[in-house]
Amino acid sequence: MSESGTQLFPPFSLTPYFSPRIWGADSLAPWYEVPGQSGPVGEAWLTGDQCVVENGPCKGMALTEAVRQNAVAILGEGHEGETQFPLLMKVLFPREKLSVQVHPDDAMAQKYGDPRGKTECWYALEAQPDASVALGLKPEATQEKVAAAIADHTLEGLLDWLPVRKGDMFFVDAGTVHAIGPGSVLLETQQNCDLTYRMYDYGRPRELHLEKSFEAMQLKTQAGRVRPQQQNGLEVLIDVRYFRVERIVVKPGENNAALAKHKGQAQILFAASGAGKVTGEGFESVTLSRGRAAIVPAHAVAWQVSAASEMEIFRAVPQ
Numbered sequence: 001m002s003e004s005g006t007q008l009f010p011p012f013s014l015t016p017y018f019s020p021r022i023w024g025a026d027s028l029a030p031w032y033e034v035p036g037q038s039g040p041v042g043e044a045w046l047t048g049d050q051c052v053v054e055n056g057p058c059k060g061m062a063l064t065e066a067v068r069q070n071a072v073a074i075l076g077e078g079h080e081g082e083t084q085f086p087l088l089m090k091v092l093f094p095r096e097k098l099s100v101q102v103h104p105d106d107a108m109a110q111k112y113g114d115p116r117g118k119t120e121c122w123y124a125l126e127a128q129p130d131a132s133v134a135l136g137l138k139p140e141a142t143q144e145k146v147a148a149a150i151a152d153h154t155l156e157g158l159l160d161w162l163p164v165r166k167g168d169m170f171f172v173d174a175g176t177v178h179a180i181g182p183g184s185v186l187l188e189t190q191q192n193c194d195l196t197y198r199m200y201d202y203g204r205p206r207e208l209h210l211e212k213s214f215e216a217m218q219l220k221t222q223a224g225r226v227r228p229q230q231q232n233g234l235e236v237l238i239d240v241r242y243f244r245v246e247r248i249v250v251k252p253g254e255n256n257a258a259l260a261k262h263k264g265q266a267q268i269l270f271a272a273s274g275a276g277k278v279t280g281e282g283f284e285s286v287t288l289s290r291g292r293a294a295i296v297p298a299h300a301v302a303w304q305v306s307a308a309s310e311m312e313i314f315r316a317v318p319q
């Protein structure tokens with residue numbers, strides 16, 4: 001039991017879920033080997049509702065079921081009755097352009113019966129020299145100009161395209177019209193929401209959702225590149241409403257004090273390189289290797305990361 005009387009819960013890892021996408025990659029090497037892959041895969045979901053818990057008391061359960069049965073132990077006080085982990089982390093593998101799209105904010109999502117909207121961020125794990133993303137509309141855009149540009153297939157020209165370099169962090173708040181070009185591998189952290197309104201798809205035959213796109217779209221938003229802040233042995237990549245994402249390097253033999261922050265809060269640990277384990281007393285150690293994620297519950301037993309080789313860890317904390 002923890003001080004508050006809630007049952008303690010050990011850290012656990014999750015099996016990624018691979019989502020086929022027409023704009024994805026035929027191979028996710030060296031990040032992942034997709035069992036039985038027969039077409040392009042665009043996304044590796046690391047903390048999706050359907051990702052399977054690999055160890056601990058909920059071994060074999062889907063994450064959503066583990067949360068439903070242990071909401072307070074995993075998410076903390078005030079989360080009674082929750083059935084979803086609030087943040088969805090994914091790795092994106094765009095090899096073609098993704099559609100131009102927009103996500104609703106909380107208020108719009110709730111109007112249509114969903115619990116939350118989608119604000120997201122992308123960290124560039126890899127980037128080829130010509131990789132780019134589109135974040136928001138150019139200053140001259142108006143509702144009428146956007147509608148006309150969709151009709152005559154020129155919407156790309158109204159978007160604000162930015163080059164992507166390895167190590168860049170981009171903030172994409174709900175309401176931002178956005179797209180991702182080919183040539184990068186992105187670590188996406190987002191509110192756990194599946195509402196995407198497609199505005200424009202370069203003539204591909206997928207369905208568009210224009211009415212809701214225009215309802216969700218904001219002409220001006222906070223989206224853009226975010227500068228990292230150095231803070232006591234870690235790099236704060238972004239710290240906004242809904243999430244905080246940090247980058248931490250852990251070396252073998254080192255007990256990284258920066259990782260001890262956020263004790264008592266649910267968090268996701270993602271390994272972008274190296275290998276190691278999340279260890280502690282009273283639970284079987286949890287392997288963390290490249291491309292894999294573990295969840296440390298709010299009411300976790302004392303834990304630490306032991307690196308077998310130098311690890312680059314990304315931590316996401318819901319807030």
Ligand SMILES: [Zn+2]
Pocket residue numbers: 101103120178
């Ligand atoms: Zn998006």
